[in-house]
Amino acid sequence: MPTAHSVVTTEGPRVPEGLPAPGRCLVMGILNVTPDSFSDGGRYADTSRAVARGLELAAQGADLVDVGGESTRPGARPVGLEEELARTVPVVRELARAGVLTSVDTMHAGVARAAVEAGAGLVNDVSGGLADPAMARTVAGLGVPYVAMHWRAPSHEMDRRAHYGDVVADVTAELGTRLWRLVDEGVDPARVVLDPGLGFAKRPEHDWALLAGLAELRELGFPLLVGASRKRFIGAALAAGGAGDVPPAGRDVATAAVSALAAAAGAFCVRVHDVPASLDAVRMAAAYTEHLGRT
Template sequence: MPTLQNPALGRTRALAPPEGLPLLGRCLVMGILNVTPDSFSDGGLYADTGHAIDRGLELAAQGADIVDVGGESTRPGARPVCLDEELARTVPVVRELARAGVWVSVDTMHAPVARAAVEAGARMVNDVSGGLADPGMARTVAEAGVPYVAMHWRAPSREMDRHADYGDVVADVIAELGARLRQLTGMGVDPSRIALDPGLGFSKRPEHDWTLLAGLERLRTLGFPLMVGASRKRFIGAALAEGGVGEMPPARRDVATAAVSALAAVGGAFCVRVHDVRASLDAVRMAAAYVEHVDCT
């Protein structure tokens, strides 16, 4: 299958971020801000607008390069919310964080929410559906001219687990993301502003997640920057289970998440998306130091 090549990317060990994002010499850290009542690990903690703004400022103070504001849970089994509700949850938070100088991304599958968030100050769109949930997303992102993260996605949250069927999961994800890239760029999205996310946990079983994490080098053959969102996900909880029984609860997965962030950074990811910013920031700094040492030997 022919691949699209992004002309903005150099021949670096880790692919550069999409155009419009800072070059810091290390993997970027995106802090998660769920403005929802039902997200899998922190639902309801920041559903109040004031609390959400305070949390976003706290994430930035902890070192988050980007704060990702989302108003609709995408956990397995989650039900969609209406556009008016998603707009009411996200736009005021985006606006106030942007006014405070925070680099804000909006986590949404819906073009009207993306458009309103960008108008309010969001500087990137993070779409877990890669444009499949809303046919208008590609045009919206193209017109906005902001960086766009397209994630591998097969089905809505309420049915995603029924679609976790792969031959070679890395090859299948490459093929499906390649098809999305052709459609997105064909609809006018600037390839230099596109990043990809392999979608850990979305229509994936734990063994698929680990295989994708180990296969980042193969995923990078698509020629686009990769973001990895592993924070507190089921495959981490399963790996931490005592004696292989049950799962470690989400709130106790942050140290392990930081370890995965380091692995992703060494694998060439340009960004990791996490709940606990401090731990993963330390982890990606260590990864950068490691890679620099390896490159010098």
């Protein structure tokens, strides 16, 4: 497995080249250009509306805008390559022309290449290169930062794979193995960001354990992205706390609380639907951890 020493300074994991370094946890704004996203499906399927939303996210303070053209919600079915390209590439191109730092949320090497050629500055792959054997070498050749998420199976079958002994230890080990293979295929470890994959082949108790175990995951020596926004485990916690059945769009305040927890635990980036709330949350986490360092 790549050693931490290859990518870590004495101050922690190195910020991959091309990404901002504002001295706090980054906030990635979600832009789903799909008709079937679990949270806002269809709202931004039109290119012009998607571009307007991307500009709005940037104006709200998003450090980068993540454009995704294929839903990865539990039970979702894949879309064809041409459809995913048609959904994502025009949006990435227009946002890049406007000076917005964009990432592309895709499991497919062809979409990753086209999006980077259109101006995307990062590839966010929820499969960590497992869904498309060409992804690792494609990303290596593109030379952009790459988010590799913990993944066990496609969306339509991932819930059946949510079985762990110790979820933190298992996810850490599986991500470590995946890193070895990515680097072996030419991916520069200094450009890698890891994502524990909350909600992907995970039950709520697994998600909470991973959040509580971020320090152990950070021992891999790579920046961590946490994608908790509006997910089922947040809804389950709200329900258990007496809030009732809160739909995904009503979970943004709770998401911001999770963003603060993740940032305080050392997350490099949080991926969210509602940027302003989580931006304030990570700012508070930065102030809190700075104070801890002085006591």
